[in-house]
Amino acid sequence: MSDERIIVVLLGPPGAGKGTQGALLAERSGIRHVSTGEIFRAAVGAGTPAGLRAEAYLESGELVPDGVVMQLVEEYLGNRCDLDLCFDGFPRTRRQAEALDAVLEQLGTKLAGVFLIEVSDEEALRRLTSRGRSDDGLETARYRLEVYHELTEPLVDYYRAQGVLREVGGEAGIDAVADV
Numbered sequence: 001m002s003d004e005r006i007i008v009v010l011l012g013p014p015g016a017g018k019g020t021q022g023a024l025l026a027e028r029s030g031i032r033h034v035s036t037g038e039i040f041r042a043a044v045g046a047g048t049p050a051g052l053r054a055e056a057y058l059e060s061g062e063l064v065p066d067g068v069v070m071q072l073v074e075e076y077l078g079n080r081c082d083l084d085l086c087f088d089g090f091p092r093t094r095r096q097a098e099a100l101d102a103v104l105e106q107l108g109t110k111l112a113g114v115f116l117i118e119v120s121d122e123e124a125l126r127r128l129t130s131r132g133r134s135d136d137g138l139e140t141a142r143y144r145l146e147v148y149h150e151l152t153e154p155l156v157d158y159y160r161a162q163g164v165l166r167e168v169g170g171e172a173g174i175d176a177v178a179d180v
């Protein structure tokens with residue numbers, strides 16, 4: 001790895017294994033795994049103002065508004081300016097992706113890579129409904145996949161056009177990400 005700060009994104013539908021791969025990557029390489037979903041769940045659990053604002057969105061499978069998400073992420077990027085980061089579950093909309101690009105430009109850096117981890121809807125649903133999270137009931141899980149296809153999947157082309165997209169899959173994906 002170079003001396004430059006490394007910021008990568010794990011992109012893919014819910015249930016694709018982004019959390020697992022992000023955690024493994026963190027363990028192996030020291031890059032900090034940042035799951036916006038986990039941060040929101042922790043905030044809901046702790047009853048913080050951000051948590052109270054996010055709770056209904058999480059429960060319904062709806063996306064938290066872009067402004068709330070960006071506030072959280074900018075805090076992360078600004079306060080921990082020496083850390084290598086791996087975002088999992090962010091960005092999820094075109095607006096978030098553009099905002100991330102703008103923040104990174106201000107910080108004088110850019111994404112080192114976007115790793116697309118794909119899985120069929122059928123497999124994603126099977127995995128989601130077996131993990132027992134409160135937003136993983138069949139209907140909500142189905143809705144979350146719909147939201148992914150509508151709002152997040154267009155980021156595949158967005159990042160492909162930037163030349164930073166790398167498609168990875170399964171266990172091999174970890175090594176590809178760790179090789180950045």
Ligand code: AMP
Nearest residue numbers: 036037057058061062063064089090092
């Ligand atoms: P996840 O753990 O990534 O599956 O996220 C769980 C939930 O947190 C999502 O269904 C959204 O309600 C919310 N969430 C997490 N990350 C984002 C994001 N980048 N933009 C909007 N909502 C998010």
